[in-house]
Amino acid sequence: MLGRLGLGVRRRAALAWADGRAALGSVSALDVWGLRRQPDNEPVHLDVPRDSALRSRPYLVVHHRHGFTAGPPEAVVRSGVPVVRLERALVDAWPLLPPADRSAPVIRAVNDRFTTPGRVEAALAAAPKLGGRAQLRTLLDRLADGCRSPLEIWGHDHVFTGPGLPPFHRQVRIVVGRRTMYLDVYAERERVDFELDGTTSHGDRRQREIDLRRDALLATAGILVVRFAHHRLVYETDAVRHEVRAILASRRAPG
Template structure:
C-alpha cells in the first residue's frame, strides 16, 4: 500500500473506500491504522514507525509530514516538518542512505534548505529504533531551542 500511494497508483482515500467495502477482511484494524498513517503523510515504514513511536505523544507538536517546500526552482518534500520552528526531521533508512552519493545529495539539499532558514536534523534508522526515548528528548530540545532563538 505504501508503494502504491508513493507511486501515485492510488490514494489513501481510495484504499479506505475499498476497505469499507470489504467488512470481513482479515487484519482490518492494522490496515485502517496504516491508512491513517498514509493520510497523515507517512511515506515509508520507517516514517510510520517514527510517527507512532517518536513524533507523536506528550509534548510533541503537530508536525507536517511530507511538507512541500520550494527553494528557487527546486521542490523538496520534508519528512517531518515543525513549521513554527522551521526544523525538518529527516528519517534516513538504512539501505538508501548508506550510499556516499546519496549522502552528498542529502548534504546539498540540507545546505539549500539552510539558505531559507530551515534546519535539517537527520536521524538514522538505528537511532530511531534503538534510542527512541533519547531521540524524542533531542527533538523536544531542538524545538525548544528554536523557539528561544525566535524570541531573541
C-alpha cells in the same frame, strides 16, 4: 495439471477456463499491477460472480463475489488480461500475505500515485469481515497523514508523538530557488525539518553528498535540517524523542 504449468501460462489457462466470467484477483492481480511479484508456487486467484458454478481446485482459488462482473467498473484490462481494480486487489490480498509483507504494496501504490488512501479505504469498507482489517485501516490513516515509508510510520507512532511535541506536517512541499523538495517531518513554527534516513542510505557517499547540498539549500530558507538514522529511531527512541523536544525548544527561545 495446473501445477505443472508456469505461473503466466497457468493464469491464461485459468482465464480461458472461466470463459470471460472471471478476472485475476487478490495476489494475482497485485502481480499484474506490478506491486508484488507472485511466486510460482502460489495459486492463481480468480474473482467471479457469486452465482457462478466455477469452483476452486489445486493451484486455483476462485472467489465468488456479489455483484461482480469481469469488466468495468469491477475489473479492467491490464497487460492484456482482466484484473480486478487495484483497490480491491490490495484489500483482498492483505490477509493472504505474511504480516511483514502486507504494507509494502499499499505504500508503493500510494507513493506511485496509483491510488489514494481514501480510495483504498472505500474498498475496505466493502469488506467488513476482512482479516487484519484494523491493521490495514491504521496503515491507511498513517498514509493519509502523509507517512510514505515504514520508517516514517514508526516515527509517527513512536517518536514524533507525545507530550511537549507540536503537530508535525509530513511530506511538506518546499520550493527553494529552482528546486522542489519534500520534508519528511516538519515543525512549521520552529522551521525544523526532521529527516528519517533509512538503512539503504547508510554508507552511500553519493547520497550523502546529495543530502548535504539539499540541507544547505534549505538552510538558506531558514530551515534547520536534523537527520536521524534508522538504527537510532528504532533502538534509541526515547533519546531521539528527548532530542527532538530540546531542538524545538531551542528554536523557540528568544534571540
